Amino acid sequence: MAERLVEVKDLKVQFATEDGIVKAVDGVSFELDRGRVLGIVGESGSGKSVTSMTLLGLTRDKNTRFEGEVLYKGRNVLEMNESELQEVRGNEMSMIFQDPMTSLNPVYTVGAQICEAIQVHERADKRVARRRAVDLLKQVGIPNAESRVDNYPHEFSGGMRQRAMIAMALACNPDVLIADEPTTALDVTIQAQIIELIDRLKDEFNSAVILITHDLGVVAEIADEIIVMYAGRVVERAATRQLFYDPQMPYTWGLLGSIPRLDREKQERLHSIEGTPPSLIRMPVGCKFRPRCPFAFDKCMEEPDLVNRVEEPKHLDRCWLSVPEKRKLREATIQGEVAAA
Amino acid sequence: MSQQTNGAGPLVEVESLKKYFPIHKGVLGREVGRVHAVDDVTFSVREGETLGLVGESGCGKSTLGRTIVRLLEPTDGIVRFEGQDISKLGARKLRPLRREMQMVFQDPYASLNPRKRVGSIIGSPLKIHGVKAEERKKRVQELLATVGLSPEHYNRFPHEFSGGQRQRIGVARALALNPKLIVADEPVSALDVSIQSQMLNLLDDLQRELQLTYIFIAHDLGVVRHVSNRIAVMYLGKLVELSPAEELYQRPIMPYTEALLSAVPIPDPDLSEQRERIVLQGDVPSPISPPSGCRFHPRCRYMTDICREVEPPLTDYGRGHLAACHHPLNVDKETLAQVEVSRRHTPETADERVSPQEPGKETAKPIPGSR
Numbered sequence: 001m002a003e004r005l006v007e008v009k010d011l012k013v014q015f016a017t018e019d020g021i022v023k024a025v026d027g028v029s030f031e032l033d034r035g036r037v038l039g040i041v042g043e044s045g046s047g048k049s050v051t052s053m054t055l056l057g058l059t060r061d062k063n064t065r066f067e068g069e070v071l072y073k074g075r076n077v078l079e080m081n082e083s084e085l086q087e088v089r090g091n092e093m094s095m096i097f098q099d100p101m102t103s104l105n106p107v108y109t110v111g112a113q114i115c116e117a118i119q120v121h122e123r124a125d126k127r128v129a130r131r132r133a134v135d136l137l138k139q140v141g142i143p144n145a146e147s148r149v150d151n152y153p154h155e156f157s158g159g160m161r162q163r164a165m166i167a168m169a170l171a172c173n174p175d176v177l178i179a180d181e182p183t184t185a186l187d188v189t190i191q192a193q194i195i196e197l198i199d200r201l202k203d204e205f206n207s208a209v210i211l212i213t214h215d216l217g218v219v220a221e222i223a224d225e226i227i228v229m230y231a232g233r234v235v236e237r238a239a240t241r242q243l244f245y246d247p248q249m250p251y252t253w254g255l256l257g258s259i260p261r262l263d264r265e266k267q268e269r270l271h272s273i274e275g276t277p278p279s280l281i282r283m284p285v286g287c288k289f290r291p292r293c294p295f296a297f298d299k300c301m302e303e304p305d306l307v308n309r310v311e312e313p314k315h316l317d318r319c320w321l322s323v324p325e326k327r328k329l330r331e332a333t334i335q336g337e338v339a340a341a
Numbered sequence: 342m343s344q345q346t347n348g349a350g351p352l353v354e355v356e357s358l359k360k361y362f363p364i365h366k367g368v369l370g371r372e373v374g375r376v377h378a379v380d381d382v383t384f385s386v387r388e389g390e391t392l393g394l395v396g397e398s399g400c401g402k403s404t405l406g407r408t409i410v411r412l413l414e415p416t417d418g419i420v421r422f423e424g425q426d427i428s429k430l431g432a433r434k435l436r437p438l439r440r441e442m443q444m445v446f447q448d449p450y451a452s453l454n455p456r457k458r459v460g461s462i463i464g465s466p467l468k469i470h471g472v473k474a475e476e477r478k479k480r481v482q483e484l485l486a487t488v489g490l491s492p493e494h495y496n497r498f499p500h501e502f503s504g505g506q507r508q509r510i511g512v513a514r515a516l517a518l519n520p521k522l523i524v525a526d527e528p529v530s531a532l533d534v535s536i537q538s539q540m541l542n543l544l545d546d547l548q549r550e551l552q553l554t555y556i557f558i559a560h561d562l563g564v565v566r567h568v569s570n571r572i573a574v575m576y577l578g579k580l581v582e583l584s585p586a587e588e589l590y591q592r593p594i595m596p597y598t599e600a601l602l603s604a605v606p607i608p609d610p611d612l613s614e615q616r617e618r619i620v621l622q623g624d625v626p627s628p629i630s631p632p633s634g635c636r637f638h639p640r641c642r643y644m645t646d647i648c649r650e651v652e653p654p655l656t657d658y659g660r661g662h663l664a665a666c667h668h669p670l671n672v673d674k675e676t677l678a679q680v681e682v683s684r685r686h687t688p689e690t691a692d693e694r695v696s697p698q699e700p701g702k703e704t705a706k707p708i709p710g711s712r
Contacts, residue, residue, distance in 0.1 A: 262605050266586075
């Protein structure tokens with residue numbers, strides 16, 4: 001069996017704010033093995049970014065409270081001190097951020113920013129670091145890497161900046177690569193390039209990937225397993241094919257139905273999930289998706305646990321509807337035929 | 342979508358529109374080059390229809406949208422709105438026309454003033470055009486209801502809203518003066534997919550209720566399919582394909598369109614694996630010195646010598662489907678033969694109902710047996 005790299009056990013992250021306690025992540029668990037791609041899918045505010053940033057200890061603050069465990073190769077990241085964390089960050093786990101326009105420093109050259117990570121973690125001298133930076137830029141597909149390494153970020157296009165970000169994240173051969181909405185700010189054509197690149201580099205660097213997105217279409221091709229998050233918790237978790245061909249949670253149906261599909265006949269109306277995600281300070285009673293769910297009934301006032309309800313043992317969901325009922329309602333919802341409640 | 346477009350005349354006609362941005366350098370500020378943002382684009386938009394305008398970043402689609410509503414001065418060419426040439430009108434003469442043309446911007450975080458309340462944001466176009474205060478408030482509250490917000494939101498600030506709700510505020514502001522034309526510049530690309538579909542449905546409903554005409558700019562062909570009657574594909578400042586929406590998805594002619602279509606992710610792991618992905622290499626070349634011949638040739642997988650040398654004219658392939666390519670895809674032999682003949686002898690045979698475009702106008706060079 002492949003090596004277990006990350007194990008998150010019942011993670012809770014809460015922020016104390018002036019308005020009250022924000023329960024950003026509320027009981028999330030998952031595992032990640034070497035060579036695998038985990039997709040985390042959900043709307044803005046569902047806690048997917050907070051989860052991933054917590055893996056790197058980036059959410060630490062005096063107003064933050066953590067519960068549960070985040071194990072990286074058996075060591076709890078939540079209990080590491082700052083210098084231990086420094087060793088992990090960039091070196092063993094690294095992150096590609098969403099917006100390549102703002103996450104590069106505009107006053108340093110791209111090369112200098114890549115070299116920094118190499119020099120810090122490997123204590124390499126300048127010349128070695130620079131040679132590695134050029135190699136990395138070549139690997140992520142930047143043409144004329146030898147001269148491009150001395151360019152400033154503004155001289156790169158959006159897609160190239162994202163490639164440079166990926167080069168930077170890979171600089172120290174990390175075991176885990178966390179990509180937080182790596183393609184949201186990019187054109188569809190560039191999105192296709194970047195997803196392909198991440199998939200290829202994962203094999204070349206023999207690492208594992210956590211891919212965070214709000215668009216299920218993006219993860220369809222490369223994820224092995226997907227967790228769907230809503231209001232800080234996991235509402236469905238399954239192997240990719242299982243999730244796409246037998247989704248159990250009405251929220252997942254909504255996400256699938258709202259993607260305009262080119263492989264099907266044009267629909268009269270797109271399915272949309274009405275309303276907005278709930279406030280993380282005052283959450284609804286019972287199932288958190290109940291206020292937006294077209295199929296809610298009295299039992300939904302009680303929150304369902306994340307348990308296995310179908311034949312496939314690793315497929316978990318949080319929905320009270322019976323499995324045959326769901327399979328009946330599902331197609332109509334995804335096809336956009338059911339008007340939302 | 343609405344079928345009432347048949348028979349309606351054009352609301353907007355664009356003829357050989359050009360927009361170049363000069364590049365100045367040195368102490369004397371001499372012009373050293375030009376960005377060819379929009380380069381000789383011709384099309385028309387019928388009343389009540391939605392024209393989708395698609396292309397990658399930097400292809401000039403936003404510039405085109407902004408030039409049409411005269412937020413930018415055209416370098417050359419004509420823009421007609423309801424038959425009147427507006428491309429050379431002065432500011433005062435333009436003012437009454439501004440009511441008829443409005444924009445919805447891409448970024449709902451940047452396009453609303455954070456210091457102003459929603460009421461005054463939506464009310465400001467009304468104020469500029471001289472609507473009295475009490476009436477203004479009533480109208481703004483109506484507008485809030487129209488776009489699916491609550492009238493109580495009148496006194497709130499933009500930061501109190503989510504991205505999707507902010508975009509609704511942007512739409513309400515655009516609707517304030519009962520415009521005929523709305524240019525929506527990537528109105529959903531900053532939103533989550535679930536919210537995207539809400540917005541698309543809203544725009545669809547508003548069009549039906551208020552008889553609006555949209556120019557809908559996007560980089561994602563999946564999104565525009567849902568709202569558009571016709572779709573125009575742009576590449577490096579040029580219009581490379583123009584077609585009725587479903588026709589474009591079934592039979593793309595231009596290889597660039599084919600590539601754009603194949604880049605749209607399919608939320609189905611098996612289909613996604615089976616289909617052939619044409620991943621376009623590299624980025625859009627610089628519009629300062631665009632490639633010779635067909636501007637797409639450096640990234641095109643069907644490229645031959647002729648593509649490097651001769652710019653293909655926008656040619657009518659029937660059914661209102663126009664494309665500019667030396668190696669058209671999905672065209673049967675008969676149509677191709679007809680097109681070859683018409684290109685050589687009768688350059689006026691374009692289906693005038695579809696567009697005032699004359700095939701062969703740009704290069705006028707006959708290209709015998711290009712495939």
